[in-house]
Amino acid sequence: MSGLVVTDLAVIARDGARPVDGVSFSLRPGVPLTLLGETGSGKTLVAQAVMGTLAPDLRATGSIRFEGRELIGLAGRERRAFWGRRIALLPQEPWLALDPTMRAARQVKEVFALVRGLGQREAAERTRAALRAVGLEGAERAFPFQLSGGMAQRLAFAATAASEAALLIADEPTKGLDAALRDGVALLLGAVAASRRMLLTITHDVSVARRLGGEVAIMLEGRIVEHGPAEAVLAAPRHDYARRLVAAEPAAWPKRRHPPPGPVVLAGRRLAKRYGPRTLFANLSLAVHAGETVAVTGPSGSGKTTLGNVLLGLVHADAGTLSRAPGVARVRFQKLWQDPPAAFARGVPLGRLIEDLARRHGIARAPIEALLARLRLSPGLLGRSAEAISGGELQRFALARALLLDPVFLFADEPTSRLDPITQQETIALLADTAAERGLALLLVTHDADIAARVAARRLDVAAGEVRMVA
Amino acid sequence: MSRALGLVLLGAVALFALAGPVVIAADPAAQDLSAILHPPSPQHPLGTDHLGRDLAARLAHGTRLSLGLAILSVLSAAVPGVLLGLAAAASGGLVDRALASLADATMALPGLLLVLLVAGLAPGKVWPLWLGLSAALWVQYFRLTRATAAVLLASPEVEASRLLGFGPAYILRRHLWPRLAPPLAALAAFGVAGAVMAIGALGFIGIGLRPPMAEWGLMMTELLPHYHDAPWALAWPSALLFLTVLGLQLLAGARR
Numbered sequence A: 001m002s003g004l005v006v007t008d009l010a011v012i013a014r015d016g017a018r019p020v021d022g023v024s025f026s027l028r029p030g031v032p033l034t035l036l037g038e039t040g041s042g043k044t045l046v047a048q049a050v051m052g053t054l055a056p057d058l059r060a061t062g063s064i065r066f067e068g069r070e071l072i073g074l075a076g077r078e079r080r081a082f083w084g085r086r087i088a089l090l091p092q093e094p095w096l097a098l099d100p101t102m103r104a105a106r107q108v109k110e111v112f113a114l115v116r117g118l119g120q121r122e123a124a125e126r127t128r129a130a131l132r133a134v135g136l137e138g139a140e141r142a143f144p145f146q147l148s149g150g151m152a153q154r155l156a157f158a159a160t161a162a163s164e165a166a167l168l169i170a171d172e173p174t175k176g177l178d179a180a181l182r183d184g185v186a187l188l189l190g191a192v193a194a195s196r197r198m199l200l201t202i203t204h205d206v207s208v209a210r211r212l213g214g215e216v217a218i219m220l221e222g223r224i225v226e227h228g229p230a231e232a233v234l235a236a237p238r239h240d241y242a243r244r245l246v247a248a249e250p251a252a253w254p255k256r257r258h259p260p261p262g263p264v265v266l267a268g269r270r271l272a273k274r275y276g277p278r279t280l281f282a283n284l285s286l287a288v289h290a291g292e293t294v295a296v297t298g299p300s301g302s303g304k305t306t307l308g309n310v311l312l313g314l315v316h317a318d319a320g321t322l323s324r325a326p327g328v329a330r331v332r333f334q335k336l337w338q339d340p341p342a343a344f345a346r347g348v349p350l351g352r353l354i355e356d357l358a359r360r361h362g363i364a365r366a367p368i369e370a371l372l373a374r375l376r377l378s379p380g381l382l383g384r385s386a387e388a389i390s391g392g393e394l395q396r397f398a399l400a401r402a403l404l405l406d407p408v409f410l411f412a413d414e415p416t417s418r419l420d421p422i423t424q425q426e427t428i429a430l431l432a433d434t435a436a437e438r439g440l441a442l443l444l445v446t447h448d449a450d451i452a453a454r455v456a457a458r459r460l461d462v463a464a465g466e467v468r469m470v471a
Numbered sequence B: 001m002s003r004a005l006g007l008v009l010l011g012a013v014a015l016f017a018l019a020g021p022v023v024i025a026a027d028p029a030a031q032d033l034s035a036i037l038h039p040p041s042p043q044h045p046l047g048t049d050h051l052g053r054d055l056a057a058r059l060a061h062g063t064r065l066s067l068g069l070a071i072l073s074v075l076s077a078a079v080p081g082v083l084l085g086l087a088a089a090a091s092g093g094l095v096d097r098a099l100a101s102l103a104d105a106t107m108a109l110p111g112l113l114l115v116l117l118v119a120g121l122a123p124g125k126v127w128p129l130w131l132g133l134s135a136a137l138w139v140q141y142f143r144l145t146r147a148t149a150a151v152l153l154a155s156p157e158v159e160a161s162r163l164l165g166f167g168p169a170y171i172l173r174r175h176l177w178p179r180l181a182p183p184l185a186a187l188a189a190f191g192v193a194g195a196v197m198a199i200g201a202l203g204f205i206g207i208g209l210r211p212p213m214a215e216w217g218l219m220m221t222e223l224l225p226h227y228h229d230a231p232w233a234l235a236w237p238s239a240l241l242f243l244t245v246l247g248l249q250l251l252a253g254a255r256r
Helices: A043-051 A076-080 A104-115 A120-133 A149-161 A179-194 A206-212 A230-235 A240-247 A304-312 A350-361 A365-374 A379-383 A391-403 A421-438 A449-455 B002-023 B055-091 B093-108 B111-119 B126-153 B156-163 B168-204 B216-226 B231-255
Strands: A004-013 A020-027 A033-036 A058-066 A087-090 A167-171 A198-203 A215-220 A223-229 A264-275 A278-289 A293-297 A319-324 A333-336 A409-413 A441-445 A458-461 A466-469
Touching: A004 A043, A020 A043, A020 A198, A020 A215, A020 A223, A033 A043, A033 A206, A043 A058, A043 A087, A043 A167, A043 A198, A087 A149, A104 A120, A104 A149, A120 A149, A149 A179, A167 A179, A179 A198, A179 A206, A198 A206, A206 A230, A215 A230, A215 A240, A223 A230, A223 A240, A240 A421, A264 A304, A278 A304, A278 A319, A278 A441, A293 A304, A293 A449, A304 A333, A304 A409, A304 A441, A333 A391, A333 B156, A350 A365, A350 A379, A350 A391, A350 B168, A365 A391, A391 A421, A409 A421, A421 A441, A421 A449, A441 A449, B002 B055, B002 B231, B055 B093, B055 B126, B055 B168, B055 B216, B055 B231, B093 B126, B111 B126, B111 B168, B126 B156, B126 B168, B156 B168, B168 B216, B168 B231, B216 B231
Parallel strands: A033 A198, A033 A215, A087 A167, A167 A198, A293 A441, A293 A458, A333 A409, A409 A441
Antiparallel strands: A004 A020, A004 A058, A215 A223, A264 A278, A264 A319, A458 A466
């Protein structure tokens, strides 16, 4: 009776709402299962129901049989006995889950010594082997803050995997990671499945599901809408939502046609910026033309955002010159932020912020209403504040706010990295369409090489410090 | 709930301070040595002290003085503290470093010692007490404002408003003030409580205000030797001080 069998699982809130309903699947050792879905589809609640960590105002009904035992209805103490021994959870954003005051090796060794009950010598030996397996030899005595994001991710993985629990649950393991780190995590998870353990991965990233293989279940509004072998489902999805989700993967986007670029609106010559002892870029020259989209790519921390801020004049360059198109007002150089709610005054209705802007710049009511309608923003949203609407809507709002000033240049700093895939596709398409319509120069920072390749006419790789044409 | 209770307590004390001296006809300084340490009676609703003075009248005047002085001190500490904090956060660099050093230097002196130093300039007067308390209290408002404003001024939301062409007044009104006001209000409530205690303590050890002025701490000092003969007399100023501080703490705590 090995394996995990979930039958007719529902998660019920106190008010009777069912954020998860009628979910059934089974998980066998060696065949990974990936739950795909957008934020709010209930996929994390499924993982929490299996783990036994649902919030107190939620309860699970149905059946979760794990290695022949029914988990639903077990007391908290009995559920906890499984944690780290039979069921392990790979945390989201591992740099927050690691103990900041403990050296790398000890975080792993504790699992061997305290959870698995091995002797000190054996635990130390196994720890060395585990760290070597994830490529962390030499980092044994480092503290988490001395590790890069990818190393922290691998350390958290080593600590979780050390339990050798029969079932590993990975909840959004690639959240906030750039493409290279994402593929590294998928590789590690694939090794777990290959070692004939059970792997349940929760993600909204289609490419992770593709890499892991095995089975895929696509969730929408608390239900599984499509379920089957990964290859078949991802190659030829049948359900309408599944089709849209798979098509939203940047690699599957249609390539955009690029209109001939207009005059230069903003140019930097021989720009240089250091951050502490590190040189972010030096001797970098770039001209952005009206109506073109330039993508800025590079690994995290390579200075992509800083470059955009230098071009906008928000950050001073250490060297080099900046020239704007003559006679163009400063407010026509605008920006979109990575985390939409952070760019709005907290707790203020969006309608009032738009009014503030209209009064400041003497903008009439009619064009505002037309623009909001064009960006599919319903007037009902105006009464709400930034925290109370979805990320996709808010990013469109941020775009509307910038467009009201008739910009010639827009710096979009990872504008969709916190959005779901379908919303991401819609938002990027809207941005690119707007830029083409208005002859707007768009500087798009992204860590996703696929997005850069599909959308931009030219690409600037900051790590390399040079502008490259996309083939 | 606790907020409502705090408001009721403070309202009652404030009403006593405002209306008491008007309603109670007795002169708080008029002595009647033939009627000392009398228990409460229709003639003296709260009794009399060791010099036969009407305790109700003294208490009402004392409340007005203690609470009024405390609120004034907090206001005159908060206004420059907040303004300097905003200036430090907005200008950064040398101005910020100079103001922060001034605040650190002030904090290096214990608050009460600072009050003692200034109070020594003119013993028994009200203004040095007020000046000393303000000089000791402004640092808190400065630090809170500077820390909060510095983070906000570097945030994307303020960057967005600047790029959209808004000026400093708008940023202050839309971004800074809504985030500063709640903690400042809590700090001010705690500050009034602290100032009331400090004024009382200074009066009690005979350094603050001088007799025959009516003030809570001073009244406690004067009445302490007569505790065995008239325990109720000492209880009145103590109870008022306790209720005021409790009310302010409830109010400030609920706001967080």
